Amino acid sequence: MNIHGVIAIFNYEMARMKRTLIQSIVAPVVTTSLYFVVFGAAIGSRIQQVEGVSYGAFIVPGLIMLSLLTNSISNASFGIYFPKFSGTVYEMLSAPISAMEVVLGYVGAAAAKSVILAMIILATAGFFIDLEIRHPVLMLIFVFLTATSFSLFGFILGIWADNFEKLSVVPTLLITPLVFLGGSFYSTEMLPPIWQTVALMNPVLYLVSGLRWSFYEISEVNVFVSLSCIGVFTLLCLAVIAIIFRTGYRLRA
Amino acid sequence: MSSSSKNIISIKCLNKVYGSGFEALKSVNLDIHQGEVLALLGPNGAGKTTLISAICGIVRPSSGSITVDGHDIQRYFRVTRSLIGLVPQELTTDSFETVWNTVSFSRGLFGKEPNPNHIERVLRSLSLWDKKDNMLRTLSGGMKRRVLIAKALSHEPRILFLDEPTAGVDVSLRKDMWKIVENLKTQGVTIILTTHYIEEAEEIADRIGVINHGKLILIEEKDALMSKLGKKQLVLELTKRLDTIPSEFESLDLVLSEDQHLLTYTFDSASESHDISEFLIKIQGRNIQYKDLRTTQSSLEEIFVTLVQKAEGDTDEGIKAE
Numbered sequence: 226m227n228i229h230g231v232i233a234i235f236n237y238e239m240a241r242m243k244r245t246l247i248q249s250i251v252a253p254v255v256t257t258s259l260y261f262v263v264f265g266a267a268i269g270s271r272i273q274q275v276e277g278v279s280y281g282a283f284i285v286p287g288l289i290m291l292s293l294l295t296n297s298i299s300n301a302s303f304g305i306y307f308p309k310f311s312g313t314v315y316e317m318l319s320a321p322i323s324a325m326e327v328v329l330g331y332v333g334a335a336a337a338k339s340v341i342l343a344m345i346i347l348a349t350a351g352f353f354i355d356l357e358i359r360h361p362v363l364m365l366i367f368v369f370l371t372a373t374s375f376s377l378f379g380f381i382l383g384i385w386a387d388n389f390e391k392l393s394v395v396p397t398l399l400i401t402p403l404v405f406l407g408g409s410f411y412s413t414e415m416l417p418p419i420w421q422t423v424a425l426m427n428p429v430l431y432l433v434s435g436l437r438w439s440f441y442e443i444s445e446v447n448v449f450v451s452l453s454c455i456g457v458f459t460l461l462c463l464a465v466i467a468i469i470f471r472t473g474y475r476l477r478a
Numbered sequence: 479m480s481s482s483s484k485n486i487i488s489i490k491c492l493n494k495v496y497g498s499g500f501e502a503l504k505s506v507n508l509d510i511h512q513g514e515v516l517a518l519l520g521p522n523g524a525g526k527t528t529l530i531s532a533i534c535g536i537v538r539p540s541s542g543s544i545t546v547d548g549h550d551i552q553r554y555f556r557v558t559r560s561l562i563g564l565v566p567q568e569l570t571t572d573s574f575e576t577v578w579n580t581v582s583f584s585r586g587l588f589g590k591e592p593n594p595n596h597i598e599r600v601l602r603s604l605s606l607w608d609k610k611d612n613m614l615r616t617l618s619g620g621m622k623r624r625v626l627i628a629k630a631l632s633h634e635p636r637i638l639f640l641d642e643p644t645a646g647v648d649v650s651l652r653k654d655m656w657k658i659v660e661n662l663k664t665q666g667v668t669i670i671l672t673t674h675y676i677e678e679a680e681e682i683a684d685r686i687g688v689i690n691h692g693k694l695i696l697i698e699e700k701d702a703l704m705s706k707l708g709k710k711q712l713v714l715e716l717t718k719r720l721d722t723i724p725s726e727f728e729s730l731d732l733v734l735s736e737d738q739h740l741l742t743y744t745f746d747s748a749s750e751s752h753d754i755s756e757f758l759i760k761i762q763g764r765n766i767q768y769k770d771l772r773t774t775q776s777s778l779e780e781i782f783v784t785l786v787q788k789a790e791g792d793t794d795e796g797i798k799a800e
Contacts, residue, residue, distance in 0.1 A: 227556070233586025237579075244574060312570030316629070319534040320587045321559040477538050 230322040234330025235337075238304050242338050249338065250345060253292055257346045260288055261353040264410055275412050276443045281354040286437040287409025288350070289343050293371050294404060294429070296342055298396050301335035301379030306386055309475075318477060324470035328380060335376035336369070343368050357440065363448075364439035370455045371432055377462035384475050403429040413445050428454060486512040486637060486668050487533060492542035494528055494692075502528040504692040506542070510670060515663055517679035517700075518672045519782050520689035526672040527567060529689065530639050534564050546637070560588055563630030567641040567672075569622045573615035577606055580614060581628045588633035600628050604658065620651045627658065638662060640671040644678060656682050676779035686778070690786050703781065712743040712754060714761070715770040724764050730757070741766070 242249045264284055275283045308314035317327060350356060358364050386392045407429030413421050424430055425446070435451025438444035444451070468474070487510040494503040502525045510516055518526045531537035533544055535555060544551045546558035572580055581597055601607045604624045609617065614625060623643065630638060640659070644652040652675075659669055659682050673679055679686055679700070686703055688696040696703075719738040731744040743757060761768070 227589040229586045229589050229591055233583050236586075237575075237583050240575075240579070308572075311572060312566070312568050313572055315536055315564065315566050315570065316584060316587060318536045319559060319562065319564050321556040321589050322587060323556075473538055477536060 227320075227322045227326050230320060231326050231330045231333070234317075234327065235334045238300075238331060238334030239337065241304075250342065253296070253342055254345055254349050257288055257292065257349050258353075260284070261350065266353075276414075276441075278441050278443065279354065282357065282441070283412075283437075284410050285347070285350045285354065285356070286440050287404070287407075287433050289346055289368070290371065290407075290429070290433045290436055291401070291404045291409055292346050293339050293343050293368065294375050294400050294432075295396050297335055297339040297372050297375035298379035298382060298400060299393075300338050301332055301376040302383035302386065302392055302395075304331045304335055305380055305383035306392055309383075324467070327470075328377070328466055332373065332376040332380055335379060336372040339372040339376065340368055343372070359442055360439040364436065367432075367436045367439055367451075367455075370452075370459065371436075374455055374459040374462060377459060377466065381462060381465050381469065384469055387475070400429075403427055404433070407433050408445055409433050428458070431455075484512045485509040486547055487670075488545045489529075489533070490543045492529070492532060492544065493540045494525075494532060494537060495540045502692050503532070503539075506689075506692075506694050508687065508694055508697060510668060511685075512668055513663070513666050514684040515659065515669045515671070515682055516685045516687060517683035518670065518687045518689055519674075519676065519679060519778075520672075521786060524689045525692040526689050527641055528692075530564070530641055530670070530672065534562055534639060535559055556589070560633065561636045562639065563633065563635030563637070564639045565623075565626045565630045565641060565643055567645065569619060569626070571614040571622055571625060573613065575614055576611050577601065577614065577617075577625055577628070578610040580625065581632050584629040585632040590633045596634065597632060600631050603661070604628050605654075620647050623647060623651075623655075627655075631662075635667070637668045637670070640669065642672055642674065644673065644675060652678070676777060676782055680778040688782060688785050696785055700778075704775065704778065709744055709746060709775070709780075711774045712745070712757075713772050713774070714741040714743070714766075714768040715739065716741060717767040717769045720766060724766075726760070726764075741768075 261281065261284075264280070266281070268280075272280045274280070305314075308317060347356070382392065382395055406424065407427045408424065409429075413424045413430070416424060431446055431451045431454040434445040435448050435455070438448045438451070487508070489506055489508040492503050492506040492508075493501070495501050506525075506529060508529075518529070520526050528537055532539050533546070533551065535551060535558075547561055549557045551558045575583075578597065578601075581601065582592065582594075585593065585597065598607065601610055604627060606621070606624055606628055609621060614622060617625065627640075627643070644655050647655065656678070659671070662669060671678070671683075683700050686696070686698055686700050687694055716739050720734060720741065721738065723732050723734055723741075733742045733744070734740070735742070741761075745754075
């Protein structure tokens with residue numbers, strides 16, 4: 226295994242985060258704080274407890290999930306798209322490094338950045354509410370798996386995209402609406418029955434629900450169903466990436 | 479370079495057809511000797527970059543085989559790619575990285591453990607040491623080209639591909655590059671370069687390959703190529719004006735200048751039929767006096783143009799025949 230190659234890609238990507246510290250860390254912290262001020266303090270003060278949890282605390286897993294999904298996708302997609310765009314991808318293609326090692330480097334760095342960010346958001350939330358995490362290990366598993374699977378998805382997106390618009394269209398027009406409609410800021414029990422059924426078709430609901438269970442032991446669906454969903458999504462992304470490298474799709478002519 | 483030299487790269491019946499249907503390489507066979515400098519010449523779109531890209535693993539061959547140091551490049555890609563360094567044609571750099579970081583990154587990517595001493599040696603040899611902390615976007619085109627060479631040399635390759643290394647580079651920098659190539663050659667690095675500058679090939683190559691329309695139309699030792707295909711000219715500066723060329727010289731390729739003071743004799747240096755001393759005796763026998771003489775040899779550029787035109791003529795003939 227080309228371990229030096231994996232480390233080189235990982236460090237190179239993490240260095241990009243350090244160079245863009247304000248964009249990478251300060252911006253999400255400010256955004257999260259605004260969510261707490263608007264949803265938690267302003268609106269939340271008019272909402273009773275949701276399933277026995279204060280509204281401010283209820284939205285914490287949703288906010289973490291929103292940040293995890295969007296950042297994992299954008300980090301990984303930009304990480305692989307930029308070398309394609311600038312032409313420096315020739316080096317990776319001519320290096321003695323396997324497809325899986327390339328994925329490990331790029332996706333590992335993207336997931337690591339997202340996990341760090343999730344922890345920062347969690348710490349920020351601690352300034353606004355009394356944090357309670359009943360299953361911290363499970364919470365970390367959820368955070369890690371979600372970051373990994375959506376970084377894999379972002380990697381695919383970065384290979385598929387041939388312009389910057391395509392790079393931003395999926396996170397903006399698909400992921401963000403799914404997170405907002407996936408019970409991040411409300412319980413689906415608040416919806417009319419027909420919309421409760423429709424909500425169950427939203428895959429993000431399973432992620433938010435699973436993460437929320439690790440915090441408060443409340444969920445829309447069984448926690449194991451949530452874990453299975455992430456597992457299946459991860460395997461699906463890995464299969465697509467394997468096909469991409471085997472066929473050279475948008476990488477090797 | 480003797481024919482018995484070890485082949486570091488061996489290419490057999492290599493074909494590449496792109497998705498668009500364009501045939502970039504057509505049955506290319508090529509052996510590259512260890513330690514030599516091979517220059518690949520050819521017009522734009524001839525297939526030079528595709529050939530290099532196929533060897534380096536960037537382009538997937540449609541058929542044929544490539545071995546590097548005896549290893550198949552697909553099956554043993556880790557071994558073969560670790561032996562190769564590539565300097566691409568385009569100035570592709572990560573604008574926001576420093577010289578030191580980007581060169582160190584390349585070393586790691588090629589599976590080598592960090593070695594700051596080696597990186598320092600490479601940067602110093604390329605006059606980049608004082609720029610090591612500069613961001614790439616602040617460097618000139620020539621300096622970026624040097625950075626690309628440093629990246630390619632960071633993992634101590636035994637084979638170096640230079641894809642038009644001096645394109646857009648000024649004369650002094652070009653001569654610096656030649657020195658770098660010469661220096662690498664003395665270290666035993668095999669160098670394959672593509673170039674449009676015939677002068678470059680003439681200056682530094684041991685062998686010349688000519689590619690046109692995806693076919694390798696010639697591969698030859700440079701000196702042998704020059705003597706085989708090179709025309710020589712003998713120019714006589716006459717003491718007196720010559721009205722006409724005597725009829726006994728009709729069979730020779732003789733040209734009289736407009737001012738009738740220069741007589742140019744063009745001959746094939748490889749041909750056994752010509753004899754300069756005999757020609758000069760005959761000239762003097764006809765009482766044609768000269769005060770000076772000089773010889774010139776056709777350049778590689780002229781040879782290259784002749785070869786490409788001949789190849790294109792053959793293709794046209796083939797099309798007509800069909």
